Amino acid sequence: MNESKAEDSANNAPDGVKRAIGLALLEKDAEAEARLEGEVEKILAFVSEVQSIATNDATQDNGKVNIFRNDVVTVEAGEYREKMLAQAPGSFKQWFLSKKIL
Amino acid sequence: MQYEKATVQDMREVLAKGDSSAIDLLKEAKRVIAEKDGEVKAFVEVFDSAEEDAKRADTMLKEGRAMPLTGIPIAIKDNICIAGNTVTAASKMLEGFVSPYDATVTARLRAQGAVLVGRTNLDEFAMGSSTERSVYGTTYNPHDTERVSGGSSGGSAAAVAMGAVPLALGSDTGGSIRQPASFCGIVGLKPTYGALSRHGLIALGSSLDVIGPLARTADDAKLLFEVLQGEEGQYDSTVEIFAGIGQKNNTEKIIGVPDAVTTVGISQETLDAFNATLERLKGKGYTVREVSLPIMEKAGAIYYIIQPAEASSNLARFDGVRYGYHKDGKEVWGDYVQTRSSGFGEEVSRRIVVGSYVLSAGYYDAYYKKAVAARDAMRQAFLKELQEVSILVMPTTPDIAFKEGAIQDPIAMYAEDRLTLQANLTGLPAISIPMAVEGLPRGMQVIGDYNSEETLFACAKDIEQS
Numbered sequence: 001m002n003e004s005k006a007e008d009s010a011n012n013a014p015d016g017v018k019r020a021i022g023l024a025l026l027e028k029d030a031e032a033e034a035r036l037e038g039e040v041e042k043i044l045a046f047v048s049e050v051q052s053i054a055t056n057d058a059t060q061d062n063g064k065v066n067i068f069r070n071d072v073v074t075v076e077a078g079e080y081r082e083k084m085l086a087q088a089p090g091s092f093k094q095w096f097l098s099k100k101i102l
Numbered sequence: 103m104q105y106e107k108a109t110v111q112d113m114r115e116v117l118a119k120g121d122s123s124a125i126d127l128l129k130e131a132k133r134v135i136a137e138k139d140g141e142v143k144a145f146v147e148v149f150d151s152a153e154e155d156a157k158r159a160d161t162m163l164k165e166g167r168a169m170p171l172t173g174i175p176i177a178i179k180d181n182i183c184i185a186g187n188t189v190t191a192a193s194k195m196l197e198g199f200v201s202p203y204d205a206t207v208t209a210r211l212r213a214q215g216a217v218l219v220g221r222t223n224l225d226e227f228a229m230g231s232s233t234e235r236s237v238y239g240t241t242y243n244p245h246d247t248e249r250v251s252g253g254s255s256g257g258s259a260a261a262v263a264m265g266a267v268p269l270a271l272g273s274d275t276g277g278s279i280r281q282p283a284s285f286c287g288i289v290g291l292k293p294t295y296g297a298l299s300r301h302g303l304i305a306l307g308s309s310l311d312v313i314g315p316l317a318r319t320a321d322d323a324k325l326l327f328e329v330l331q332g333e334e335g336q337y338d339s340t341v342e343i344f345a346g347i348g349q350k351n352n353t354e355k356i357i358g359v360p361d362a363v364t365t366v367g368i369s370q371e372t373l374d375a376f377n378a379t380l381e382r383l384k385g386k387g388y389t390v391r392e393v394s395l396p397i398m399e400k401a402g403a404i405y406y407i408i409q410p411a412e413a414s415s416n417l418a419r420f421d422g423v424r425y426g427y428h429k430d431g432k433e434v435w436g437d438y439v440q441t442r443s444s445g446f447g448e449e450v451s452r453r454i455v456v457g458s459y460v461l462s463a464g465y466y467d468a469y470y471k472k473a474v475a476a477r478d479a480m481r482q483a484f485l486k487e488l489q490e491v492s493i494l495v496m497p498t499t500p501d502i503a504f505k506e507g508a509i510q511d512p513i514a515m516y517a518e519d520r521l522t523l524q525a526n527l528t529g530l531p532a533i534s535i536p537m538a539v540e541g542l543p544r545g546m547q548v549i550g551d552y553n554s555e556e557t558l559f560a561c562a563k564d565i566e567q568s
Contacts, residue, residue: 042513043456048403051468
């Protein structure tokens with residue numbers, strides 16, 4: 001099942017890579033994109049060897065969970081505001097600036 | 103005391119006796135940098151704040167409040183946050199970014215009165231094995247400035263190797279402390295995953311990243327590690343799941359050499375040095391056995407799925423809105439795309455795309471999910487062998503440092519890490535120690551069970567003294 005999925009992936013690689021470039025919020029000119037696609041395809045071919053590694057359900061469920069810190073606020077309101085706004089490419093009063101979304 | 107070769111202990115003695123002050127040591131650091139760093143290019147910036155650190159340290163010394171690292175000059179990899187100082191991960195994406203907070207390790211060093219001399223060069227966002235892929239240019243090997251220092255912590259390794267500082271901090275996600283340590287002839291430790299806090303480390307692969315010490319001796323690396331260890335406070339990201347697991351500090355001195363050592367393509371000179379070092383360790387009471395770990399050779403296939411996947415997630419935060427570089431596009435979406443497309447370097451872009459691909463619908467099962475399962479299979483294989491032997495040893499790198507520009511193919515560069523990826527995938531601690539060789543440095547890597555850093559340091563000292 002996994003093998004055929006990987007083969008499908010290999011066959012679909014150009015579209016999959018193009019889509020991945022979009023998902024990564026990247027955009028290149030045609031030449032750079034073609035080069036990036038070629039390089040990524042090579043890397044994907046390199047890692048497809050992972051299919052040959054013996055695994056089973058037991059190895060997949062390793063019982064580890066994401067560890068979260070306690071959801072407690074320890075900074076005073078506004079303690080870092082000036083420092084952080086000073087780093088922003090654009091800011092207005094206490095807000096980060098970005099273009100209108102809607 | 104010859105500053106370039108002095109250990110931390112040497113420096114502590116002269117400071118305690120009053121023969122030198124922290125300001126004097128900082129002057130020495132700056133002298134070495136002025137003499138050598140024009141060629142080596144380890145430091146991206148020498149901090150103005152270092153003077154204040156040194157003054158504070160001298161006050162602590164005068165008032166009898168000296169701690170182990172008081173007054174000791176330390177270099178910090180440019181992906182670890184220091185409040186009030188620029189940190190960029192060697193990327194255009196963070197040009198001019200001044201950190202509003204201290205990393206946990208930084209805060210610990212401040213509390214010790216250490217002198218943070220400056221930030222050191224790295225491959226962009228810690229992705230690389232040569233420190234050639236930095237927005238600041240290449241860092242060269244102090245032993246041969248036509249060759250690379252290794253990566254991604256090449257700047258930190260070179261800073262220690264050239265004698266500018268006795269200690270440096272680096273980060274290790276796939277070998278980025280150990281490989282440059284091997285290339286530069288110094289000691290580099292990758293601690294057990296979770297042993298040191300990652301709070302304030304610019305994230306690359308969060309299940310793989312660790313911060314660790316680089317030094318010229320095992321004792322110096324051990325001192326820095328012990329000072330930084332352990333949890334602290336609200337933003338702690340130390341992990342206890344490995345605490346209490348493993349046989350920790352095994353004094354049985356049984357060495358396992360994986361069979362992969364003979365099959366992964368290590369140079370004959372490195373193998374000769376490795377075997378000679380093993381012989382000397384036998385003289386120190388170690389027994390050597392061959393162990394079977396064929397899965398070691400699959401590390402690249404597993405790692406270069408998981409790490410890009412995690413990187414694509416961690417680097418999603420760089421959108422030009424809250425910090426760093428911004429380039430305008432059409433509408434909000436265009437801003438993100440233009441910023442990221444021109445802000446990230448080539449290798450970073452490659453890995454983000456690979457990561458997005460292996461996590462995307464239709465490919466997730468075959469790539470990422472499979473890689474996670476394979477990672478666990480590797481972990482189990484290593485833990486099984488570590489029940490029979492105390493430590494696993496192998497060369498750290500396939501050969502000596504390569505010449506600048508010698509490796510252009512991304513996959514050939516990834517292959518440079520084929521002996522170091524396993525410790526990050528499994529979370530196990532691993533140290534690189536220089537072997538006694540003619541010519542350019544070669545490191546030996548020692549891997550132990552979780553939380554067995556004591557055992558690693560003890561073996562490191564045995565190698566140093568043999």
